[in-house]
Amino acid sequence: MLALDRRRVRALMRIGVVLALLAGAGFAGLPILWMLASSFKSNTEIFEYPPRLLTDSFSFDAYLAILSDPVKVRFFINSYVVSLAVTVLTLIVAILAAYAFSRFDFRFKKPLNMIIVSVQAVPPITLLIPYFGLVVTLGLYNTYPGLILTYMVFTLPYAIIMMTGYFNTLPRELDEAVRVDGAGSMTALWRVLVPISIPGIVSVGVYTFMIAWNEYLFALTLTRTDDMRTVPIGIQLLMGQHSYEWNEMMAMSILGSIPVLILFLFFQKYFIGGLTAGSVKS
């Protein structure tokens, strides 16, 4: 009798949990489903009444319109160039710094580490005004290097903290053995430590790419011409011109999210592990 009750309670609890999970999934997922559905509509059907998820004119026209317009394709190229460059440069610089933080004891280690943690809190808007002056003075206004350099100020602190956290999980003996054998620290780092840190490097790289891909404020202010704009700014430009091409905006949003979605789905395990290891327990 008691066992039956307990089983019934458990079944009821399961129904409750599933209903709650479904409600949450609706909250999180339905807006995105609507974005996807709208990207297949014609622009005249976007606000049809009553609204339908799928309409008669289901087509890929909005995607074709984006992909056949060289100005819009250029937004994507710009975003890829900038984000990949930021990722590679950030990884190199961060691996070097993380190696020092993880494997050496030195006098200014603690204050330097504290500076890097607190740098994360500096508001982008505070840096924007002097950056604008600096970038113009250095002739980097409206160029790739101007964006790449300024993005690194956000990506580097996270990357160093996450990377140091990862190196700290690997036994020191591994790379120290190589150093004692007479090889330099550089060899120990790049030949021994880096190859076994690939999971950590991947998660740091994915996170760095995401930050760069999503950046908005600096891209808005430090570029001027359409041929230098990135995807987030490009979407906004679609909103301004003459009429709102909602279906094209949604198609561009989907296209603009694909790199991050793919990276996330592929590297989910590394990514969540690396992220929580770095930012939550640094």
Add this chain to the structure above:
Amino acid sequence: MTALFDRDTRSGIGPDPAGRPALQRRAALSRTYRRSEPYRFILPTAVLLFVLMVIPIIMVIGYSVMDNVITNRSPEFVGLANYVAVLGDRIFHTAVGNTLIFTIVSVVAHLVLGLVFALLLNTTLISRAGIAIFRVIYILPWLFTVAIIAVLWRLLLNPNGVVNYLLQSAGAVESGVEWLSSPDLALAAVTFINIWAGYPFFMISMLAGLQGIPRDLYEAATVDGASPWQRFTNVTLPQLTPIIISMTLLDLIWTSQQFALIWMTTGGGPINVTEMLSTFTYKLAFSRYEFAQASTSAVIILLLSMVLAFFYVRHQKARD
């Protein structure tokens, strides 16, 4: 330091007992070289942070005590006049108030939603495969950039949009509500969008935290006759507290600096009801070209963020 020295002697390049001067000099050189080694690894980071962080912060503080810079070729020192002007500005007060409401409501909601969703995803009542699918769906909002989220919600919250249609069908509203352009609703609407966009980061961290709680703590509590609610308040919450504090501080810092979402949904309007410190500063600089006053506002934001950062760093240090 001593560890390095030990290694020097072991590898045979340390001070030579025979005392040959040339060798000694080389040994000393080599030791300086070794001692500077960690700094050489940090050098690229240091240079970048100096150029991109230290110099700009000095510049912005410099700008904030000048009369108009950048547009003016020979600016003059005006002391704290800009601070007096900005701190006395009505719109600045509005921006402070809006930023406070926006930030506090967002962070509390992120915390509650993040915790509830993490607990749901941590259930053992349904299969792991099912949970994996739900987890991906729950993380989705976080994978879209703010620019996209802004455009998407402008579509959803359009007076003729699907949200209004659903609310009308349910009888909750009568006709198309102008969520983002009504002075009474705009702040609530942008706050809601920000809540939707930001809870997954909390959720991921909480989930990792939940999975890190040792099983035997729960078993011990069950043996002691604790109810599920007691297990939650006596085991789960205390175990999660360090993560909750870290995440709350980080989120306070980030949310109070939010710019893109506001800029692309309401632009701070209508009539300043969604003006935040970030949009206020941006407009001063790049719409009105008041770079000196914008710098002043930027320095004030920096100081506020540094107060939060101080608590964050202190908390992180205490956890180590």
